[in-house]
Amino acid sequence: MEDGFSLKQSRVCIVGLGLMGGSLAKALRGHVADLTGIDDDPATCRDATAQGLTRQADGKLSSAIEADVVVLATPVRTIIRLIGELGDYLRPGTLLIDLGSVKGPVVRAMNGLPVSVQAIGGHPMCGKAVSGLAHADGALYRGAPFVLCRSDRTTPDAVALARQMVAAIGAQAIEVEAAHHDRVVAVTSGLPYALAAALTLVAGVQAEDDAMIWTLAASGFRDTSRLAGSDPTMMADILQTNAPAVLDALEEAQAHLTTLVSILRSNKSEDLHATLSRAQAYRHAWEKERGNR
Amino acid sequence: MEDGFSLKQSRVCIVGLGLMGGSLAKALRGHVADLTGIDDDPATCRDATAQGLTRQADGKLSSAIEADVVVLATPVRTIIRLIGELGDYLRPGTLLIDLGSVKGPVVRAMNGLPVSVQAIGGHPMCGKAVSGLAHADGALYRGAPFVLCRSDRTTPDAVALARQMVAAIGAQAIEVEAAHHDRVVAVTSGLPYALAAALTLVAGVQAEDDAMIWTLAASGFRDTSRLAGSDPTMMADILQTNAPAVLDALEEAQAHLTTLVSILRSNKSEDLHATLSRAQAYRHAWEKERGNR
Numbered sequence: 001m002e003d004g005f006s007l008k009q010s011r012v013c014i015v016g017l018g019l020m021g022g023s024l025a026k027a028l029r030g031h032v033a034d035l036t037g038i039d040d041d042p043a044t045c046r047d048a049t050a051q052g053l054t055r056q057a058d059g060k061l062s063s064a065i066e067a068d069v070v071v072l073a074t075p076v077r078t079i080i081r082l083i084g085e086l087g088d089y090l091r092p093g094t095l096l097i098d099l100g101s102v103k104g105p106v107v108r109a110m111n112g113l114p115v116s117v118q119a120i121g122g123h124p125m126c127g128k129a130v131s132g133l134a135h136a137d138g139a140l141y142r143g144a145p146f147v148l149c150r151s152d153r154t155t156p157d158a159v160a161l162a163r164q165m166v167a168a169i170g171a172q173a174i175e176v177e178a179a180h181h182d183r184v185v186a187v188t189s190g191l192p193y194a195l196a197a198a199l200t201l202v203a204g205v206q207a208e209d210d211a212m213i214w215t216l217a218a219s220g221f222r223d224t225s226r227l228a229g230s231d232p233t234m235m236a237d238i239l240q241t242n243a244p245a246v247l248d249a250l251e252e253a254q255a256h257l258t259t260l261v262s263i264l265r266s267n268k269s270e271d272l273h274a275t276l277s278r279a280q281a282y283r284h285a286w287e288k289e290r291g292n293r
Numbered sequence: 294m295e296d297g298f299s300l301k302q303s304r305v306c307i308v309g310l311g312l313m314g315g316s317l318a319k320a321l322r323g324h325v326a327d328l329t330g331i332d333d334d335p336a337t338c339r340d341a342t343a344q345g346l347t348r349q350a351d352g353k354l355s356s357a358i359e360a361d362v363v364v365l366a367t368p369v370r371t372i373i374r375l376i377g378e379l380g381d382y383l384r385p386g387t388l389l390i391d392l393g394s395v396k397g398p399v400v401r402a403m404n405g406l407p408v409s410v411q412a413i414g415g416h417p418m419c420g421k422a423v424s425g426l427a428h429a430d431g432a433l434y435r436g437a438p439f440v441l442c443r444s445d446r447t448t449p450d451a452v453a454l455a456r457q458m459v460a461a462i463g464a465q466a467i468e469v470e471a472a473h474h475d476r477v478v479a480v481t482s483g484l485p486y487a488l489a490a491a492l493t494l495v496a497g498v499q500a501e502d503d504a505m506i507w508t509l510a511a512s513g514f515r516d517t518s519r520l521a522g523s524d525p526t527m528m529a530d531i532l533q534t535n536a537p538a539v540l541d542a543l544e545e546a547q548a549h550l551t552t553l554v555s556i557l558r559s560n561k562s563e564d565l566h567a568t569l570s571r572a573q574a575y576r577h578a579w580e581k582e583r584g585n586r
Binding site: 125126144145147174176180181184185187188189191192193194195196197198199200201202203204205206207210212213214215216217218220221222223224225226227228229230231232233235236239240243246247249250251252253254256257258260261264265267269272273275276277278279280281282283284285286287289290 | 418419437438440467469473474477478480481482484485486487488489490491492493494495496497498499500503505506507508509510511513514515516517518519520521522523524525526528529532533536539540542543544545546547549550551553554557558560562565566568569570571572573574575576577578579580582583
């Protein structure tokens with residue numbers, strides 16, 4: 001990446017043409033010099049090119065050699081593997097960025113790249129309940145926070161180009177240290193998912209013997225359990241690659257539940273009201289911070 | 294209540310003119326012979342009458358003596374207390390019904406009423422994040438399941454009249470035994486609320502030292518934590534009056550979380566995928582059953 005290199009002049013290669021990669025291709029159209037794709041699935045490659053999302057797409061990692069910017073839009077464990085494999089194919093100055101939901105292991109892998117490569121971790125905080133190129137949406141990133149985590153391979157030029165890309169797709173760049181990011185998302189994403197899964201398992205097991213469970217499960221159940229509908233492969237990937245922070249968050253949640261059980265069992269009305277009021281105050285604090293419900 | 298007594302000919306008195314009682318008054322307009330209200334708050338009584346929701350409203354329980362149908366729309370513990378106090382004021386044949394979220398203790402209190410009184414437990418499965426007469430909505434009950442639980446004071450005529458009322462407000466009557474109802478709602482309402490509160494407490498405590506928590510908390514956190522914003526007084530009432538069933542549900546949820554922790558800690562990928570897939574399958578089963586997401 002030369003000084004003053006701009007997104008507009010960049011040839012971008014997206015590895016992984018699913019919901020996130022496909023949406024990025026749509027969002028980047030007109031903002032870059034060239035768009036190519038790499039995906040294991042030949043049908044996906046054909047569709048991406050037929051729809052004009054990529055000029056060309058194939059299954060060969062070596063195709064990344066022509067790119068100025070390579071975006072890894074695969075599951076986290078695949079991202080980590082690809083960073084190791086891509087080292088040989090990236091020309092000096094190429095910017096490598098990923099879209100994975102966990103950043104510590106990704107940034108550590110980036111630290112092992114040849115010093116000539118520029119690499120920065122990325123995590124756009126958006127998604128959909130569905131997956132695959134067929135659901136790609138050029139507006140997916142609009143207004144979303146897009147976390148950037150520097151690695152040992154991140155120069156100021158790399159940050160500047162990554163920020164150009166984030167701005168081009170309408171997202172908002174937020175720079176955070178990778179370990180910090182992972183602790184936070186364990187609480188804001190991993191824990192909600194785990195609690196939704198636990199709720200759904202309790203209800204589902206009982207529903208096998210009692211049809212009334214699904215009949216009376218209404219909007220409260222719907223919202224609290226929504227994340228349990230997420231793709232298990234993707235979620236296992238996210239939980240396992242961020243296991244230490246997720247385990248910390250789970251243990252804290254269990255401690256709060258144990259306190260609640262103890263308060264309920266001993267029928268301590270004042271303690272119960274104080275605990276529930278505190279939860280409500282925190283929820284209102286978040287609503288105020290985010291300006292939405 | 295005489296044979297063939299109809300809702301259209303009934304004088305209805307609603308005790309508690311908050312969101313639920315006020316919405317019921319709006320929904321019942323034109324379907325009943327007379328509508329009066331009882332509420333502790335004089336301003337609420339004035340508003341209800343000024344808005345034409347009730348012909349008159351005051352704070353005296355004795356005003357219920359003129360009614361053919363008395364609806365208790367207060368928190369659960371108040372409902373239980375009022376059933377005991379109302380025994381003296383209800384004329385023979387009067388139908389007493391409540392809108393409380395817990396049914397076992399309510400139906401047990403109804404069983405202690407004079408034999409001349411008709412009484413049936415009710416639980417409309419709907420609500421709003423806000424409370425009070427100002428948010429009353431005549432469409433609140435439309436399409437919602439409305440649970441009916443018979444007591445020892447429930448004759449076939451009482452069931453028929455209660456069903457007329459449920460139909461008049463556009464809800465769908467579902468008859469369930471009270472203890473069964475309470476076990477089910479502990480899983481479908483109490484548990485989701487408790488998990489949302491635990492999530493919000495974990496995030497809120499960390500957010501006090503780390504502003505990034507609220508910045509990165511997105512739609513997954515929003516939905517999973519939504520119920521934590523509920524009124525703590527109302528929720529404490531619901532959890533405490535249904536404590537045995539809520540405690541059972543909480544213990545099952547904790548068992549699932551403990552399993553998840555153990556799987557994550559030992560990095561058992563196959564077990565993790567199987568558990569998360571099971572949760573996803575249950576969530577999809579509910580979506581299929583309810584036809585919504």
